[in-house]
Amino acid sequence: MINVVLVDDHELVRTGFRMILQQQADFRVRGEAGTAEEGLRLIRTLAPDIALVDVHMPGMSGVELTERVVRAKLRTNIVILTIVDDARFPKRLLDAGALGYLTKGCSSDELLSAVRQVASGRRYLAPSVAQQLALATLDGSESPFDTLSTREMEVSMMLVRGMPLTSIGERLNLSPKTVSTYKQRLMEKLHVDHVVGLAHLMTVHGLLDTHNHQVGS
Template sequence: MINIVLVDDHELVRTGFRMILQQQPDVRIKGEAGTAEEGLRLIRTLAPDVALVDVHMPGMSGIELTERVIRAKLNTHIIIITVVDDARFPKRLLDAGALGYLTKGCSADELLVAVRQVASGRRYLAPAVAQQLALATLDGNSGSPFDALSSRELEVAMMLVRGKPLTVIGDQLSLSPKTVSTYKQRLMEKLQVEHVIGLAHLMTVHGLLDAPNQVG
């Protein structure tokens, strides 16, 4: 039996995944969460085999959740859910340590293949993700500008486009507002954007943000 936890701030997405997965005799949904913080608590408490985790959520992101699971040496395998279509897939997401990477437009069959493969300890890359990584390798391109960011810089970027003030970001990441401001300045320079609207647009293009209207 494959025990699963769903972590996504969109209830409709969780419902869709649940409807597909709960019909399988070898799969059991152990819990659901609308935030990464709650998702991490469920993973620690329920110790599922697999967690399906949205890359971008309010507060802590799916990347940070994944890295915390890896650092804590928990036995749960993570499948990151991205919105990559034809954009360059950020290798930074691969660096986080998840075993699986799916796009939100995946088919039911692909979802099941990914879950079973990751549950057995093998990596699964959605075809769209694998294609973009292969193209980036072939043309010598680094792929995504977000590859230049550290995990913490990427975390700050994700919170900035949610409209969070520096003080709130500092509180959630246990950093001083001055340190957060330094991260902001550094990531803006690396990405060559001048404001948060531009940052949100860039994140949308590269599959890190669902839609530009999420700013604010």
């Protein structure tokens, strides 16, 4: 039996994953959490085999949760779920100690296969992500985005999606002033002056498909 906890701030997402998992005889959903802080408490209390964790949550992020679980040497393996489909994020998450990386657009079969694989101690990468990581390795080129912290990368992805500072702050449980500081810092690191320039740089480095995103000003 594979015991799982779900950590995502969207109830509908958790419900969807729970329905998929509970239809299988070898899975048991032991608990759910709407924040990473609550998720960490569940992981410490229940010691599940797997925690399915959203990367973007108010307060503590999925990356921080992963790092804390690894530092505490807890037995739970982390599978990260995100809508962000780029090679930089999974590398950071895998470096943090996540064994699995899935996009929320994955099929139910892929979800089940990934969780079973990670439960057995093996790493799982969504095929599209594995391909991007392989290409990045073959290319051998460094990206300016490697200089960003995980939080700065999160803010940059939201900025190019047209989200205002107040909305980003609400999403990450940060004040607009703090978000503004992150914005200023990341733009200095990347040597860009505005969000349009940030979006262009992301496109050049393969982190953004401009056809699928609304770029803010």
